[in-house]
Amino acid sequence: MVNYYLKMEPHLFREAVHGQFERIVQEREAAAAAAKAKGNDAASGSDKSDLVLYRRMEEVKRSEQRATVEDLMYASVLEKFVDVGVDMLPRLENIIESPANLKALTEGIHTKEALDLVREHVRGIMGPAAVAFSNAMIKMSRLQAAQVYAASIMFGYFVRRVDKRFQLERSLGLLPQNTEEAVARLERLFSQAENVDAAEDPDSAPSSPSSESSSSAGPADIPSGGPLGGSGVSQAEATGDFQSLGAEKAKKKSALREYVEAFDQETMLEMTRVVSAEGAALVEAQTSALFGDLKSLQRQMQEAVGTDANSMEELMERVQSAVNSGAVESVTITVGTQRRAVLEAVAFGTFLRDVETHVDTEYALLTPPSGDGGSGGGGGQGARKGGSPLAGV
The missing domain is CATH 1.20.120 (Four Helix Bundle (Hemerythrin (Met), subunit A))
Structure with missing residues (x-):
């Protein structure tokens, strides 16, 4: 209905x-x-x-x-x-190309801090394919593709949990002071104070317009003779050297990444697990809908590669051989489709966490995963509106 x-x-x-x-x-x-x-x-x-x-x-x-x-x-x-205006992927049956609004799957869903982590995840989980042309073809086993998709769902779920917690603690002023930011803030204050003192000094000579322009223009702002010359953009941007820009930005970790890296092992394990049996079931159901029965794919892979591989390299060689020989089900897609699938999975995990939080807060109908304590899913009136142990981040 x-x-x-x-x-x-x-x-x-x-x-x-x-x-x-x-x-x-x-x-x-x-x-x-x-x-x-x-x-x-x-x-x-x-x-x-x-x-x-x-x-x-x-x-x-x-x-x-x-x-x-x-x-x-x-x-x-x-x-x-x-x-967000995005149609979800159908069952993957050698889709050659599946265009989608990647901006809607990223900027339309995640905060700026979380988006940095999502980009890192895409680069890490796709490996060398992350920098390949979008129309390049990739062939992999269905099980591998399903594992990548499921891992990306879990990553999106994790990012939403930690980002909500991060944003809450930041709004309450509970985040630990970052030493570099504190020093930079003090330097700005001292600089502003010096500028005020200089402006109030009647004996200070006013600077000429030419000296102001020459002092304010750095090497990155020197016109290069091209259409972007003298426009105030950096040399890396003007020449299209986006890799240099990425390297410069990569030197400084985002606040959210530093926040996550400060977690102890117990906190990290807590934040990475799905907090309801319903949520865990939906992760498996969505992955199976795209790639087929996961247990069947696992049995098929085990029969093809065996269990006696002595190293990860040997195991991956056997997997690739099984894919090439047709011993296991495989899927051939473009790099663009795989990138879209990864971003969709991350978005699915993010949305799943949002829905899970809403259902538990408003109705207290969720069930803790097997082995967990708690009284989630009790459904009593007194447990509603945030009373469930599953509510919150």
């Missing part, structure tokens, strides 16, 4: 989703009240077999509700792609 609203009446989509979530909340509240009454009946000596049957029925009902929550969350993620 909500998919109909998303495609045909998008202005009613959020209202429809809200109604579905509210219905599940009411069902769980009613079930909790009924379970309490059943417990009282059991304590009074009524037939315990009825209580066992009732609990089994509730487990089935809870499983159905969880599946509905996952469907609603997935539809909400799709809506966010619609909002």
